[in-house]
Amino acid sequence: MLSQENPALVESLIEDGFAMTELRASDLDFNQFLASNKRYRLSPECFFEIQQILVRETERRLREGDRGLLNRVARYLPALPRDQYLKPGSLLKVMMSGPILTYLLGDPWTTGSRLTSSTVLRAEAERRKSSEIIDAFLDVVTNVKRFEVLCGARDRIQLIGSYGRERDLDDRASRGQRVYEFGELAQVLNNAVNATVLFLDLRGFTKTSEGQISERDLTRELYEVFDDFVPAIRRFGGTVDKYLGDGMMVTWGTDRADPLDSLNAVRAAILCQESLRKKREEGRTYFKMGVAIHHGRVYLARFIEDESSVQSTVIGRNVNLAGRLSSAAKKPLEEDEGEAAPLPGPAHASGLGVVVDPSGVLFNEGIAISRDTLVQLETHLALVHGEGVMEYEDEVIDRRFLIRYAGDAKFKGLRSSLPVYEVDFEAR
Structure with a gap:
């Protein structure tokens, strides 16, 4: 049904690659995934370097009361309490919001200078254009967010029959186990x-x-x-x-x-x-x-x-x-x-x-x-x-x-x- 109603989405999910190996975004091992996946053209070192620079910039602006950033967080992440903004998990969530990423990367004097001063990114920029590096980073972030949406929808699906009683399914779900794997690899994945x-x-x-x-x-x-x-x-x-x-x-x-x-x-x-x-x-x-x-x-x-x-x-x-x-x-x-x-x-x-x-x-x-x-x-x-x-x-x-x-x-x-x-x- 999904492939009939939205073939472009299905193609995107397959091309992203995340849904083919992981149950949820929190399980992603970016070191292993980016190192072995040529789809994203970005090394783990560059990805984490950009991520950390943007997270630190987000934290600095939140602490200093940057109105533009605070307004965007309130608008695009309304469910996030203000007293939770500076927590590590929340900072990453804030930074990965599309409008906030645009806001941060739109400041060439502050964010831009921090990115260009990174020795890791300067070394990478000697091999390729800096715009290509940022574009690859945004590609990863966009696809991770799409994967998170898929996980949210998938978590609402309940399968019964294959594993017997509904109680067994509830128990498997409480343990974070996959309940939909079949074939020779099922014993390990499940x-x-x-x-x-x-x-x-x-x-x-x-x-x-x-x-x-x-x-x-x-x-x-x-x-x-x-x-x-x-x-x-x-x-x-x-x-x-x-x-x-x-x-x-x-x-x-x-x-x-x-x-x-x-x-x-x-x-x-x-x-x-x-x-x-x-x-x-x-x-x-x-x-x-x-x-x-x-x-x-x-x-x-x-x-x-x-x-x-x-x-x-x-x-x-x-x-x-x-x-x-x-x-x-x-x-x-x-x-x-x-x-x-x-x-x-x-x-x-x-x-x-x-x-x-x-x-x-x-x-x-x-x-x-x-x-x-x-x-x-x-x-x-x-x-x-x-x-x-x-x-x-x-x-x-x-x-x-x-x-x-x-x-x-x-x-x-x-x-x-x-x-x-x-x-x-x-x-x-």
Whole structure:
């Protein structure tokens, strides 16, 4: 029916390419998509560089009370409350609005100068016209917005029959699963869900295991540490996916999605860090710990252990990314000899911290979260924005969260850097 009534729309959706691989716009991996898709003639580096320049310009104008921008936001995004304008997710939404993009790019003295001063874009402009670069960026943005409209319409479609009872469909929908895939690839695609993944990675394990204590004592110490973590994880709905020797992987949302999954992961992470700190103060362990939380699309995989049992886990790029955020580099925060150097930057209420050095190396001895996790928190919580910090008063665990931008971390195998935020905390 759609192809008969609007063939041009169908052709556009096929040409865009997004709807062929993804369930919703929030699942798009622009790094992978743009790197492997010749349709858009724009590298991931250039796309994110333009996006960040425009987002920063949008934020600056909103803070300064730019009337032209404020009027356009009120007119074209009437459902967005004014007190939400400066949130990261809202800033991106504001910037990507067609009339607002036109307004920003129509200012050659301010926006134009910021674009032309970018070393990334200047290098690209040596190979092609600058107008072609901006045109390619606008092409991506336009098609993403068209894909968002398609997702909104598709979410209203309900299929029954293929998967049995309507209750089963509701359960699949609550987990963010596809309910319309068929064919040989259906088993993998239908097991794709949006979930929150938490990694705990102990510091000092290598030093402790190099003969200073017996294997029995080391194992006992690990059990004691992990045994205290499990109640906090279960209290907030997490599932221990696996133990990793000196770490754990925990998931939220693989069985049933909850809008507060990312918040619950942060709560559990704080309680685990406090549990470990108490043991350290009592002289019961030397371990420290890096925790990472990432939200994204993962795949549920099941492996047959024997004739009577099946092992389930989550796999995928986003799982690997969460693992990298937790392990990261362990020096100079952990040294083989002597005490670690104090963390640079603002004072940390918890005594823990996450640092990205000028070369993009991440040192994690606290709680690190990805931008995707921050967007989840921003969407469902009333974060208070201050100078360089976002705060949240959590009544459930009676702690104040202090969220700060740590820097853009670089990881081997990823073409673009990854924005990392740290979650500091203190008693209310």
